[in-house]
Protein backbone atom coordinates (compact mmCIF):
# COMPACT_ATOMS: atom_id res chain seq x y z
CA UNK A 91 0.00 0.00 0.00
CA UNK A 92 1.50 3.41 -0.93
CA UNK A 93 2.09 5.60 2.13
CA UNK A 94 0.57 9.06 2.32
CA UNK A 95 2.64 11.99 3.51
CA UNK A 96 1.44 13.37 6.84
CA UNK A 97 1.28 16.97 5.63
CA UNK A 98 -1.51 16.12 3.18
CA UNK A 99 -3.62 13.89 5.39
CA UNK A 100 -7.12 14.45 6.67
CA UNK A 101 -8.15 12.72 9.94
CA UNK A 102 -9.48 9.59 8.19
CA UNK A 103 -6.27 9.23 6.16
CA UNK A 104 -4.13 9.80 9.26
CA UNK A 105 -6.02 7.02 11.06
CA UNK A 106 -5.48 4.68 8.16
CA UNK A 107 -1.71 4.78 8.83
CA UNK A 108 -2.19 2.70 11.99
CA UNK A 109 -3.78 -0.70 11.28
CA UNK A 110 -4.70 -1.16 14.95
CA UNK A 111 -7.22 1.67 14.58
CA UNK A 112 -9.20 -0.28 11.99
CA UNK A 113 -10.43 -2.75 14.57
CA UNK A 114 -9.72 -1.13 17.87
CA UNK A 115 -10.91 1.93 19.81
CA UNK A 116 -7.37 2.66 20.95
CA UNK A 117 -7.68 4.85 24.03
CA UNK A 118 -4.46 4.33 25.95
CA UNK A 119 -1.23 6.26 25.35
CA UNK A 120 1.80 7.30 27.37
CA UNK A 121 5.15 5.62 26.88
CA UNK A 122 3.78 4.39 23.53
CA UNK A 123 0.86 5.21 21.24
CA UNK A 124 -0.62 3.40 18.22
CA UNK A 125 2.12 2.21 15.86
CA UNK A 126 1.89 3.50 12.30
CA UNK A 127 2.90 1.82 9.07
CA UNK A 128 5.47 4.62 8.51
CA UNK A 129 7.11 3.87 11.87
CA UNK A 130 7.08 0.13 11.27
CA UNK A 131 8.50 0.55 7.78
CA UNK A 132 11.31 2.87 8.96
CA UNK A 133 12.34 0.35 11.62
CA UNK A 134 12.07 -2.55 9.21
CA UNK A 135 14.20 -0.74 6.59
CA UNK A 136 16.93 -0.22 9.21
CA UNK A 137 16.88 -3.84 10.29
CA UNK A 138 16.97 -5.03 6.67
CA UNK A 139 19.93 -2.79 5.89
CA UNK A 140 21.71 -4.13 8.97
CA UNK A 141 20.95 -7.67 7.87
CA UNK A 142 22.24 -7.15 4.36
CA UNK A 143 25.06 -4.61 4.85
CA UNK A 144 26.17 -5.14 8.43
CA UNK A 145 26.16 -2.57 11.21
CA UNK A 146 29.75 -1.46 11.73
CA UNK A 147 30.82 0.28 8.51
CA UNK A 148 31.47 4.05 8.29
CA UNK A 149 28.65 4.57 5.77
CA UNK A 150 26.20 2.98 8.22
CA UNK A 151 27.40 5.21 11.05
CA UNK A 152 27.24 8.34 8.93
CA UNK A 153 23.65 7.56 8.00
CA UNK A 154 22.82 6.85 11.64
CA UNK A 155 24.32 10.18 12.81
CA UNK A 156 22.35 12.07 10.16
CA UNK A 157 19.08 10.42 11.26
CA UNK A 158 19.90 11.10 14.90
CA UNK A 159 20.54 14.75 14.16
CA UNK A 160 17.25 15.00 12.23
CA UNK A 161 15.44 13.42 15.19
CA UNK A 162 16.94 15.82 17.72
CA UNK A 163 15.96 18.74 15.45
CA UNK A 164 12.41 17.44 15.14
CA UNK A 165 12.01 16.99 18.90
CA UNK A 166 13.58 20.39 19.60
CA UNK A 167 11.10 22.06 17.24
CA UNK A 168 8.17 20.23 18.84
CA UNK A 169 9.05 21.46 22.34
CA UNK A 170 10.48 24.86 21.33
CA UNK A 171 14.11 24.48 22.44
CA UNK A 172 17.50 24.50 20.65
CA UNK A 173 18.62 21.16 19.17
CA UNK A 174 21.95 21.12 21.04
CA UNK A 175 20.06 21.01 24.33
CA UNK A 176 18.19 17.80 23.48
CA UNK A 177 19.56 14.45 24.66
CA UNK A 178 18.05 11.23 23.29
CA UNK A 179 16.96 8.77 25.98
CA UNK A 180 15.02 5.53 26.23
CA UNK A 181 12.20 7.09 28.25
CA UNK A 182 10.90 9.76 30.56
CA UNK A 183 12.02 7.54 33.45
CA UNK A 184 15.61 7.65 32.22
CA UNK A 185 15.44 11.42 31.77
CA UNK A 186 14.21 11.87 35.35
CA UNK A 187 17.00 9.64 36.65
CA UNK A 188 19.68 11.58 34.72
CA UNK A 189 18.53 14.84 36.30
CA UNK A 190 17.86 13.63 39.83
CA UNK A 191 21.14 11.71 40.16
CA UNK A 192 23.08 14.52 38.47
CA UNK A 193 21.87 17.00 41.10
CA UNK A 194 23.39 14.82 43.86
CA UNK A 195 20.60 15.48 46.34
CA UNK A 196 21.06 14.40 49.96
CA UNK A 197 19.07 14.04 53.19
CA UNK A 198 19.28 17.78 53.96
CA UNK A 199 17.62 18.65 50.64
CA UNK A 200 13.92 18.85 49.88
CA UNK A 201 12.15 18.17 46.61
CA UNK A 202 8.64 19.44 45.96
CA UNK A 203 6.43 17.29 43.79
CA UNK A 204 2.71 16.41 43.73
CA UNK A 205 0.58 13.50 44.91
CA UNK A 206 -0.29 12.71 41.27
CA UNK A 207 3.05 11.63 39.86
CA UNK A 208 3.82 8.54 37.79
CA UNK A 209 6.46 6.19 39.28
CA UNK A 210 8.70 7.15 36.33
CA UNK A 211 9.33 10.42 38.16
CA UNK A 212 8.43 9.50 41.74
CA UNK A 213 10.78 6.50 42.07
CA UNK A 214 13.92 8.47 41.06
CA UNK A 215 12.91 11.18 43.55
CA UNK A 216 12.41 8.65 46.36
CA UNK A 217 15.74 6.98 45.52
CA UNK A 218 17.60 10.31 45.74
CA UNK A 219 17.70 10.34 49.54
CA UNK A 220 16.16 13.84 49.63
CA UNK A 221 12.97 14.60 51.56
CA UNK A 222 10.13 14.36 49.04
CA UNK A 223 7.17 16.68 49.71
CA UNK A 224 4.02 15.92 47.76
CA UNK A 225 1.62 18.81 47.23
CA UNK A 226 -1.99 17.65 47.25
CA UNK A 227 -3.26 18.56 43.79
CA UNK A 228 -5.61 15.58 43.46
CA UNK A 229 -8.26 16.78 45.89
CA UNK A 230 -8.29 20.35 44.60
CA UNK A 231 -9.66 22.09 41.50
CA UNK A 232 -7.04 22.95 38.86
CA UNK A 233 -6.81 26.70 39.68
CA UNK A 234 -5.67 25.81 43.23
CA UNK A 235 -2.73 23.63 42.19
CA UNK A 236 -0.22 26.52 42.06
CA UNK A 237 -1.02 27.50 45.64
CA UNK A 238 -0.79 23.85 46.83
CA UNK A 239 2.67 23.49 45.25
CA UNK A 240 4.01 26.82 46.56
CA UNK A 241 2.85 25.89 50.08
CA UNK A 242 5.37 22.98 50.12
CA UNK A 243 8.39 25.14 49.20
CA UNK A 244 10.87 25.95 51.99
CA UNK A 245 14.44 27.34 52.07
CA UNK A 246 15.65 23.70 51.84
CA UNK A 247 13.89 23.06 48.50
CA UNK A 248 16.51 22.24 45.83
CA UNK A 249 14.18 21.01 43.13
CA UNK A 250 10.58 21.22 41.98
CA UNK A 251 9.77 18.07 39.96
CA UNK A 252 6.32 17.39 38.54
CA UNK A 253 4.34 16.45 35.44
CA UNK A 254 3.07 18.99 32.94
CA UNK A 255 -0.05 16.82 32.47
CA UNK A 256 -0.99 14.59 35.42
CA UNK A 257 -1.34 10.94 34.41
CA UNK A 258 -4.15 10.31 36.93
CA UNK A 259 -6.59 12.93 35.69
CA UNK A 260 -5.09 14.81 32.72
CA UNK A 261 -4.93 18.13 34.58
CA UNK A 262 -2.38 20.65 33.33
CA UNK A 263 -0.01 22.25 35.85
CA UNK A 264 0.94 25.94 35.38
CA UNK A 265 4.67 25.50 34.69
CA UNK A 266 5.53 29.11 33.90
CA UNK A 267 3.89 30.36 37.11
CA UNK A 268 5.55 27.64 39.19
CA UNK A 269 8.96 28.62 37.80
CA UNK A 270 8.30 32.34 38.19
CA UNK A 271 6.95 32.13 41.75
CA UNK A 272 9.59 29.71 43.11
CA UNK A 273 12.66 30.65 41.03
CA UNK A 274 13.79 27.06 41.75
CA UNK A 275 15.25 24.42 39.42
CA UNK A 276 12.29 22.79 37.64
CA UNK A 277 12.21 19.22 36.27
CA UNK A 278 9.11 18.43 34.20
CA UNK A 279 7.80 14.98 33.32
CA UNK A 280 6.47 15.52 29.80
CA UNK A 281 5.26 11.95 29.16
CA UNK A 282 1.62 13.04 28.84
CA UNK A 283 2.16 16.44 27.25
CA UNK A 284 4.64 16.15 24.35
CA UNK A 285 2.69 15.20 21.25
CA UNK A 286 -0.59 15.71 23.11
CA UNK A 287 -0.73 19.48 23.73
CA UNK A 288 1.46 22.41 22.60
CA UNK A 289 4.63 22.47 24.74
CA UNK A 290 7.18 25.18 25.46
CA UNK A 291 9.81 23.21 27.38
CA UNK A 292 12.03 26.29 27.68
CA UNK A 293 10.07 27.38 30.78
CA UNK A 294 11.72 24.48 32.65
CA UNK A 295 15.33 23.57 33.41
CA UNK A 296 14.77 19.96 32.35
CA UNK A 297 11.84 18.54 30.43
CA UNK A 298 11.37 14.88 29.51
CA UNK A 299 9.83 13.38 26.37
CA UNK A 300 8.37 9.88 25.94
CA UNK A 301 8.64 8.62 22.36
CA UNK A 302 5.08 7.35 21.88
CA UNK A 303 6.25 5.64 18.66
CA UNK A 304 8.67 2.74 18.96
CA UNK A 305 9.04 1.39 22.49
CA UNK A 306 11.91 2.63 24.69
CA UNK A 307 12.51 5.94 22.97
CA UNK A 308 12.45 9.45 24.38
CA UNK A 309 14.42 12.61 24.99
CA UNK A 310 15.43 15.12 27.63
CA UNK A 311 15.71 18.89 27.28
CA UNK A 312 18.58 20.22 29.39
CA UNK A 313 18.82 24.02 29.73
CA UNK A 314 22.36 24.12 31.19
CA UNK A 315 24.11 20.77 31.19
CA UNK A 316 26.96 22.11 33.33
CA UNK A 317 24.60 22.18 36.32
CA UNK A 318 24.45 18.38 36.46
CA UNK A 319 27.26 16.22 37.83
CA UNK A 320 26.45 12.79 36.35
CA UNK A 321 27.03 9.74 38.53
CA UNK A 322 26.64 7.35 35.61
CA UNK A 323 28.33 7.96 32.27
CA UNK A 324 28.38 6.27 28.89
CA UNK A 325 30.90 6.56 26.06
CA UNK A 326 28.90 9.59 24.82
CA UNK A 327 30.58 11.58 27.60
CA UNK A 328 33.98 11.01 26.02
CA UNK A 329 32.86 12.38 22.65
CA UNK A 330 30.48 15.23 23.49
CA UNK A 331 30.91 18.50 25.30
CA UNK A 332 27.30 19.72 25.01
CA UNK A 333 24.15 18.30 26.62
CA UNK A 334 24.78 15.08 24.68
CA UNK A 335 27.47 14.16 27.24
CA UNK A 336 24.60 13.21 29.58
CA UNK A 337 23.31 10.46 27.25
CA UNK A 338 23.33 7.09 28.97
CA UNK A 339 22.08 4.59 26.45
CA UNK A 340 22.87 4.67 22.75
CA UNK A 341 19.52 4.19 21.01
CA UNK A 342 19.51 1.56 18.27
CA UNK A 343 19.22 2.91 14.73
CA UNK A 344 15.76 1.30 14.18
CA UNK A 345 14.50 3.14 17.28
CA UNK A 346 15.86 6.46 16.04
CA UNK A 347 14.48 6.05 12.53
CA UNK A 348 11.17 4.78 13.92
CA UNK A 349 10.71 7.71 16.28
CA UNK A 350 11.55 10.19 13.53
CA UNK A 351 8.92 8.57 11.30
CA UNK A 352 6.37 8.61 14.14
CA UNK A 353 6.95 12.34 14.69
CA UNK A 354 6.68 13.05 10.98
CA UNK A 355 3.24 11.41 11.05
CA UNK A 356 1.91 14.10 13.39
CA UNK A 357 -0.46 16.25 11.34
CA UNK A 358 -0.57 20.03 11.67
CA UNK A 359 -4.07 19.77 13.10
CA UNK A 360 -3.00 17.24 15.78
CA UNK A 361 -3.48 19.36 18.91
CA UNK A 362 -6.65 21.03 17.74
CA UNK A 363 -8.26 17.73 16.77
CA UNK A 364 -7.20 16.01 20.01
CA UNK A 365 -8.65 18.86 22.08
CA UNK A 366 -11.96 18.64 20.18
CA UNK A 367 -12.07 14.86 20.76
CA UNK A 368 -11.38 15.36 24.49
CA UNK A 369 -14.30 17.80 24.75
CA UNK A 370 -16.50 15.32 22.86
CA UNK A 371 -15.29 12.42 25.03
CA UNK A 372 -15.84 14.21 28.34
CA UNK A 373 -19.36 15.14 27.37
CA UNK A 374 -20.14 11.66 26.04
CA UNK A 375 -18.86 9.96 29.19
CA UNK A 376 -20.92 12.25 31.40
CA UNK A 377 -23.93 11.67 29.14
CA UNK A 378 -23.37 7.92 29.46
CA UNK A 379 -23.61 8.14 33.25
CA UNK A 380 -19.90 7.88 34.14
CA UNK A 381 -18.44 9.93 36.96
CA UNK A 382 -15.75 12.13 35.36
CA UNK A 383 -13.03 13.72 37.49
CA UNK A 384 -11.16 15.49 34.69
CA UNK A 385 -12.03 19.18 34.41
CA UNK A 386 -12.82 20.68 31.00
CA UNK A 387 -10.06 22.21 28.84
CA UNK A 388 -7.12 20.17 30.20
CA UNK A 389 -4.79 17.62 28.50
CA UNK A 390 -5.76 14.58 26.44
CA UNK A 391 -6.52 12.18 29.31
CA UNK A 392 -10.06 11.75 30.65
CA UNK A 393 -10.41 9.92 33.96
CA UNK A 394 -13.76 8.45 34.93
CA UNK A 395 -15.40 5.63 36.85
CA UNK A 396 -18.48 3.46 36.84
CA UNK A 397 -19.46 0.73 39.26
CA UNK A 398 -17.57 -2.55 38.86
CA UNK A 399 -14.05 -3.83 39.44
CA UNK A 400 -11.74 -1.59 37.35
CA UNK A 401 -9.28 -4.32 36.26
CA UNK A 402 -12.14 -6.56 35.13
CA UNK A 403 -13.78 -3.68 33.25
CA UNK A 404 -10.53 -2.98 31.37
CA UNK A 405 -10.26 -6.66 30.38
CA UNK A 406 -13.91 -6.82 29.31
CA UNK A 407 -13.38 -3.66 27.23
CA UNK A 408 -10.30 -5.17 25.60
CA UNK A 409 -12.28 -8.24 24.63
CA UNK A 410 -14.58 -5.84 22.77
CA UNK A 411 -11.68 -4.08 21.01
CA UNK A 412 -11.64 -1.04 23.32
CA UNK A 413 -8.29 -0.25 24.94
CA UNK A 414 -8.45 1.82 28.13
CA UNK A 415 -6.57 1.47 31.41
CA UNK A 416 -7.25 1.38 35.10
CA UNK A 417 -5.26 3.53 37.49
CA UNK A 418 -3.75 2.64 40.88
CA UNK A 419 -6.37 4.72 42.71
CA UNK A 420 -9.28 2.74 41.26
CA UNK A 421 -10.33 5.10 38.45
CA UNK A 422 -10.35 4.37 34.73
CA UNK A 423 -8.69 6.46 32.04
CA UNK A 424 -9.17 7.08 28.34
CA UNK A 425 -6.23 8.65 26.49
CA UNK A 426 -7.31 10.61 23.49
CA UNK A 427 -4.97 11.55 20.65
CA UNK A 428 -4.92 13.10 17.21
CA UNK A 429 -5.76 9.62 15.91
CA UNK A 430 -9.02 9.39 17.92
CA UNK A 431 -12.40 9.81 16.26
CA UNK A 432 -15.96 10.10 17.58
CA UNK A 433 -16.66 6.45 16.82
CA UNK A 434 -13.87 5.32 19.21
CA UNK A 435 -15.48 7.31 21.99
CA UNK A 436 -19.00 6.18 21.11
CA UNK A 437 -17.82 2.55 21.30
CA UNK A 438 -16.40 3.17 24.78
CA UNK A 439 -19.57 4.85 26.02
CA UNK A 440 -21.81 2.12 24.56
CA UNK A 441 -19.68 -0.45 26.38
CA UNK A 442 -19.94 1.43 29.68
CA UNK A 443 -23.70 1.82 29.36
CA UNK A 444 -24.02 -1.95 28.82
CA UNK A 445 -22.10 -2.62 32.05
CA UNK A 446 -24.76 -0.94 34.21
Ligand SMILES: Cc1ncc(COP(=O)(O)O)c(C=O)c1O
Pocket residue numbers: 119120121180181182183184208210211253255256257279281282299300301308
Ligand atom coordinates in the same frame (compact mmCIF):
# COMPACT_ATOMS: atom_id res chain seq x y z
C1 LIG B 1 3.14 11.03 33.48
C2 LIG B 1 3.97 9.86 33.10
N1 LIG B 1 5.27 9.85 33.47
C3 LIG B 1 6.09 8.84 33.12
C4 LIG B 1 5.64 7.77 32.38
C5 LIG B 1 6.61 6.69 32.02
O1 LIG B 1 7.09 6.99 30.75
P1 LIG B 1 8.37 6.24 30.16
O2 LIG B 1 7.94 4.84 29.86
O3 LIG B 1 8.73 7.05 28.95
O4 LIG B 1 9.41 6.29 31.23
C6 LIG B 1 4.30 7.72 31.97
C7 LIG B 1 3.81 6.58 31.18
O5 LIG B 1 2.74 6.54 30.68
C8 LIG B 1 3.46 8.79 32.35
O6 LIG B 1 2.16 8.80 32.00
